[in-house]
Amino acid sequence: MRRHxxxxxxxxLCTTACMRPAEQxxxxxxxxxxxxxxxxxxxxxxxxxxxxxxxxxxLALWGQAPALDLQIELGQDAPLDWRLEVANCMPGALxxxxxxxxxxxxxxxxxxxxxxxxxxxxxxxxAGRYALSLAPPDADEPEAFRFAVLSDIQRxxxxxxxxxxxxxxxxxxRFVVSTGDLANFGTRGELERxxxxxxxxxxPFFSTVGNHELGEGEPADWHALFGxxxxxxxxxxxxxxxxxxxxxxxxxxxxDRLAGWMAEAGTAPQVFVSHIPPLDPIGVRxxxxxxxxxAAKLLSRLSAGGVDLTLYGHIHSYYAFSNAGIPAHISGxxxxxPERFDGIGRHYLVxxxxxxxxxxxxxxxxx
Numbered sequence: 001m002r003r004h005x006x007x008x009x010x011x012x013l014c015t016t017a018c019m020r021p022a023e024q025x026x027x028x029x030x031x032x033x034x035x036x037x038x039x040x041x042x043x044x045x046x047x048x049x050x051x052x053x054x055x056x057x058x059l060a061l062w063g064q065a066p067a068l069d070l071q072i073e074l075g076q077d078a079p080l081d082w083r084l085e086v087a088n089c090m091p092g093a094l095x096x097x098x099x100x101x102x103x104x105x106x107x108x109x110x111x112x113x114x115x116x117x118x119x120x121x122x123x124x125x126x127a128g129r130y131a132l133s134l135a136p137p138d139a140d141e142p143e144a145f146r147f148a149v150l151s152d153i154q155r156x157x158x159x160x161x162x163x164x165x166x167x168x169x170x171x172x173x174r175f176v177v178s179t180g181d182l183a184n185f186g187t188r189g190e191l192e193r194x195x196x197x198x199x200x201x202x203x204p205f206f207s208t209v210g211n212h213e214l215g216e217g218e219p220a221d222w223h224a225l226f227g228x229x230x231x232x233x234x235x236x237x238x239x240x241x242x243x244x245x246x247x248x249x250x251x252x253x254x255x256d257r258l259a260g261w262m263a264e265a266g267t268a269p270q271v272f273v274s275h276i277p278p279l280d281p282i283g284v285r286x287x288x289x290x291x292x293x294x295a296a297k298l299l300s301r302l303s304a305g306g307v308d309l310t311l312y313g314h315i316h317s318y319y320a321f322s323n324a325g326i327p328a329h330i331s332g333x334x335x336x337x338p339e340r341f342d343g344i345g346r347h348y349l350v351x352x353x354x355x356x357x358x359x360x361x362x363x364x365x366x367x
Contacts, residue, residue, distance in 0.1 A: 025219045025244055026253040029228040039078035045069040050227040060085040064206055065233035067135035074127045084120040088204045090136045095120050100128040115202035144354035145236050146172045149331050151179040151313030156335015163366050164201045175203050179275040179313030180210025186217035191225050208242040210275040230254045232261045237355030238269045245274040248290040262305030269358050270307045277312040281321040287314050299324035309358050317344045318363055
């Protein structure tokens with residue numbers, strides 16, 4: 001009897017906790033991009049970069065967007081000569097630094113450790129708050145561009161260099177977006193390994209998380225190394241929303257943020273990127289949200305918000321279809337065990353985009 005009573009008492013607690021499995025990740029997102037030491041502090045706008053290191057005279061970031069804006073606050077005891085190291089940034093990006101009074105501060109490019117990384121030296125004139133922006137010179141131009149989509153690398157990390165080489169051979173690809181599942185078990189060691197492999201890629205790689213990142217790792221590992229699970233950016237007038245659906249659903253905090261993002265977009269093209277598709281287009285493996293009701297909720301909101309394209313992973317194949325009248329593509333060909341008998345194999349997508357709209361989607365076969 002006592003055992004049954006205990007189960008009855010614990011049941012509601014378990015139900016409450018399990019209803020929002022992604023809440024912790026959504027809350028941790030808020031802290032990304034902020035760091036403080038005794039003599040200095042930094043805050044990246046919208047958390048679009050992970051602060052990898054902050055120490056006197058040195059700030060290291062991992063970028064999550066083509067353009068970054070941040071503020072550095074220097075105390076009276078802070079050194080004035082600083083080195084800014086930005087990994088996963090756009091090749092050819094320019095750094096602009098403004099002082100507390102709005103006057104420009106000189107910044108010197110100190111090196112390019114690799115194509116998608118830059119080191120800068122900044123001589124601040126005095127203590128105070130400084131505004132920094134790093135972006136390619138054409139970031140706000142309306143002309144067309146191409147981006148790639150690669151997801152579900154998992155156990156294929158040993159061969160992912162072959163995919164990066166193919167991407168590097170296409171000079172029109174400006175960056176890569178990913179729906180996640182970069183690792184097999186989500187350990188910190190695996191995440192660090194994929195970041196070492198990403199050093200081969202000559203353009204930045206912006207990713208949300210997949211269900212495999214939730215395996216044996218901790219949410220804080222992703223936040224420390226890659227940044228936010230859910231975030232947005234724009235490039236050439238196109239809005240990108242990378243959203244955490246790794247628990248086969250989306251947390252209410254993220255729904256609220258997404259609503260605000262779509263409301264601000266106006267008539268600009270919008271691209272929604274998330275790991276698990278709300279509905280499995282063929283129903284073979286139930287690779288979809290845990291609730292059809294929530295799937296309908298998400299798709300109705302994306303449709304009402306004017307989203308133009310949805311991109312998913314999770315299913316290790318390629319499918320082109322429509323959800324709620326929105327074009328959809330599942331691309332899970334980064335190297336994970338492929339779907340049997342479909343003949344797809346490793347692949348990635350290349351998509352044409354512009355402020356005037358979204359264009360063709362090309363499937364690039366690697367195997």
